Amino acid sequence: MQLTVLGKSPAWQDADGACSGYLLRDGDTTVLLDCGNGIFGKLRKFVDYVDVDAVVISHLHADHFIDLVPYSYALIHAPRQQPVPVPPWPGTDSPARPRLVAPPGAAKTFRQVVGAWGNDELIEQAFDLEEYAVDSVIEVGTLRFSFALMPHFIDAYAVSVTSSNGGGRLAFGSDSRPAQELVDFARGADLFLVEATLPRPERTGVRGHLTAEEAGDHGRQAGAGRVVLTHISDELDQADAGRRAAEAFGGPVEVAREGAVYEI
């Protein structure tokens, strides 16, 4: 499978950037993993949004799902999605309605968000919504998704992806505080895509994120093949974060860049 980084920012976008979003392509299968702020526009640079088979959401923080709102408006209102011709579009009897594979409680959260302006059903009308459980195995075309619950400020689901076409396993850690669960989840992954939000551990309150060193150390404990840092602001020194993570990992570590492509 091929992973393209569409956005790697934390909860606020980099200059001209986007929050969490990764395009997975495997033969004819196209999946968007997370759909944070700015991702819909980035997605359109790489694929036609009506050709996405499924969107998979790791957890219900805005920076991981909020661009489902513009994506939904596109699916409902775009000229080429209408039953009648809207030049230059011919009209269609079968408008695209991608699957939306989202965490437990997603339907309620989505209704609350778009319900704020009285459009409760927007996301469910646009997408074929299904909520996964932590032990679900979801197949989309040739790709197979499974999940693991991570300790974060809310329930966050790390997402494991493999392909029936062969290749390796992608382990996307979602958001997480330092945790044995994350090591267990990432064990033996060929590519461990892991958040490195923090310049240093949170000084107060419950922890929810990782530093670059912690991300690298989790990769080392898991025996991951490659480690790629993500969910990191352009206001931090990317090269320095990569160096610190590499030291903890015991090998080279990359920092995700928008548009970067990984073969897994």
Ligand SMILES: [Zn+2]
């Ligand atoms: Zn989060």
